[in-house]
Amino acid sequence: MKKVAVIGSGSWGTALAMMLVNHGHEVKMWARSQAAVDEINEKHTNEKYLPGVLLPEGLTATTDRAAAVEGAEIVISAVPSRAVRSTITDFSPVLKEGTVLVNVAKGLEDGSLLRLSQVIGECAPQCKICVLSGPSHAEEVAREIPTTCLIASEDEATAKMVQEEFMNPRFRLYTNTDVVGVEMGAAMKNIIALAAGMNDGLGFGDNSKAALMTRGIAEMKRLGIAMGGKADTFAGLSGIGDLIVTCTSMHSRNRRAGILLGQGKSLQETLDQVQMVVEGVNTVQAACHLAEKYHVDLPITQAINDVLFHGKGTQEAVLELMTRQGKSE
Secondary structure (H helix, E strand, C coil), X not given: CCEEXXXXXXXXXXXXXXXXXXXXXXXXXXXXXXXXXXXXHHHCCCCCCCCCCCCCCCCEEECCHHHHHCCCCEEEECCCHHHHHHHHHHHHHHCCCCCEEEECCCCECCCCCCEHHHHHHHHCCCCEEEEEECCCCHHXXXXXXXXXXXXXXCCHHHHHHHHHHHCECCEEEEEECCHHHHHHHHHHHXXXXXXXXXXXXXXXCHHHHHHHHHHHHHHHHHHHXXXXXXXXXXXXXXXXXXXXXXXXXXXXXXXHHHHHHHCXXXXXXXXXXXXXXXXHHHHHHHHHHHHHHHCCCCHHHHHHHHHHHCCCCHHHHHHHHHCCCCCCC
């Protein structure tokens, strides 16, 4: 068993920390808020992110960065995509050479257009970087509902080590060396989930949602391959697997946000109501810039970007998508 640190006290970081403690690991969480630390340590709850879930007593938290990662052989970065650079930069001085750093956020860095593993590589080059991805709602992992994900690293030995340490009868992991494909699938599926939610908010049906998901996979694959990913990756857990769960479940923040947008709420009203990070909103502009850079056509992604940031109505966006020039599949 390993000593593990979890950076971030949101729903996913907390669920993974719970899972690891329950299967014998020593886990310390880091939270920015002293109030969150006190709740975890004293009440063994995290009501904001995992309401009604009792945390194991062996799970402890701190606001002290050095104390959080002291002795940890594996560090999990579980902060939102927009906070990855600043957070890992702050942690870098206390991360030792060879520390295995597992990123679980899904997104792209706006401005630089970097994948999150690339951001971490710039901020903490002394670490061995992995990416954990797949169809995995935190609420279900916290309740030990069987879940299957993958762990991706360019160094297969590092991925296999994390696989061995994290796998248990309720949490299965596959390894993958296609970090580009895994990260692009994870980032892009949140955008398509916004579209699927808008579909529901508009009162459309299964036909249109199936079309969005299928053509969404085509967009994910098209851009991912242009960036160096492998086609097979998008047919796996971090591609179609993650897309299915994110487009169909009410656990999905992106789908919930899309429903509200489809019902006519503004972006700000939507974010205020969801009250948690909606990664698709943070990712869509970067995805559109990457499409321009790699000369890739992403009509659904562009339509979502136009709705979110350029004042286009959802009905108008649907009409434009449906009346595009006919093509072969």
